[in-house]
Amino acid sequence: MKKELGIIVSNDMVAVDTYKLVINASFSKDVKPGQFVNISIADKAHLLRRPISISEVNDNFITLYYKVIGFGTNKMTLLKQNETIEVIGPLGNGFPLVHKKEVLIVGGGIGIAPLLELAKKLSLDNTVTIILGYQNKNQIYLDKELSKYGELIITTDDGSKGFEGNPVTYLKKHNINFDVIYACGPLVMLKAIDKEYQKSKIGYLSFEARMGCGVGVCYGCAIKTTKGNIRVCHEGPVFELGVVNYEP
Ligand SMILES: Cc1cc2nc3c(=O)[nH]c(=O)nc-3n(C[C@H](O)[C@H](O)[C@H](O)COP(=O)(O)OP(=O)(O)OC[C@H]3O[C@@H](n4cnc5c(N)ncnc54)[C@H](O)[C@@H]3O)c2cc1C
Numbered sequence: 001m002k003k004e005l006g007i008i009v010s011n012d013m014v015a016v017d018t019y020k021l022v023i024n025a026s027f028s029k030d031v032k033p034g035q036f037v038n039i040s041i042a043d044k045a046h047l048l049r050r051p052i053s054i055s056e057v058n059d060n061f062i063t064l065y066y067k068v069i070g071f072g073t074n075k076m077t078l079l080k081q082n083e084t085i086e087v088i089g090p091l092g093n094g095f096p097l098v099h100k101k102e103v104l105i106v107g108g109g110i111g112i113a114p115l116l117e118l119a120k121k122l123s124l125d126n127t128v129t130i131i132l133g134y135q136n137k138n139q140i141y142l143d144k145e146l147s148k149y150g151e152l153i154i155t156t157d158d159g160s161k162g163f164e165g166n167p168v169t170y171l172k173k174h175n176i177n178f179d180v181i182y183a184c185g186p187l188v189m190l191k192a193i194d195k196e197y198q199k200s201k202i203g204y205l206s207f208e209a210r211m212g213c214g215v216g217v218c219y220g221c222a223i224k225t226t227k228g229n230i231r232v233c234h235e236g237p238v239f240e241l242g243v244v245n246y247e248p
């Protein structure tokens, strides 16, 4: 883990309220798929950093995709080429990689972001199917990039592109053969996948939590699991199927 001033290479809108941010960061070579960075938004009223997943790594560059939600992500849209930003990374555990398996990757909304580097790595020696869920066709991003690494299925809530519904309803209606499932997206999607497959499959789910320090010190991000309260930022954000306790 390193703290450094990353140089902004580009920061472009790629879908409604969704931006692609490329940063030159010296720790890029240490990144595992599913890890994240903490970004300083450098404001006295907003001291907390913002956790954002690392979507892809190329040479010295890390690529992030972020959805504009509130103060911090709005401020990030103003970042310009050659400006610097303080980043800490890589953080978290990342996805374990499997080999010579039939793999299903499921992403929903901005949770699709961490799946690109994962799909790239898994496609080297696995058969990969990818299901991506969006609200509507204007929210679609990363579909072309991900289609290079497996058979791609798109779902939209309103049916404006692909299957009308979400990845979970798609899986209920279609029989897809797989040994291992990887997923990131809304909690309701992760919960449904966990419930359906925890007894029959191997799988890894990436979770979000409101974070404080982001580096394992404050326990602000701890969630209930079968192993007790565990930090999403340190032992997570990726957990095996059947580990997270979804009750409040
Ligand atoms: C491990 C991890 C990886 C993430 N990866 C990405 C990513 O790749 N791309 C991306 O766009 N976002 C990602 N997020 C979520 C991102 O960190 C938040 O959207 C961001 O911090 C919001 O900051 P803000 O200042 O814009 O919003 P704020 O002004 O802080 O919040 C605005 C509103 O959003 C809610 N909110 C903010 N963050 C979260 C959160 N994490 N969970 C639930 N509600 C929240 C707040 O309660 C508030 O109502 C990730 C989060 C985690 C924990």
Ligand code: FES
Pocket (backbone or CB within 6 Å): 210, 211, 212, 213, 214, 215, 216, 217, 218, 219, 220, 221, 222, 231, 232, 233, 234
């Ligand atoms: S955010 Fe502080 S321990 Fe995870």
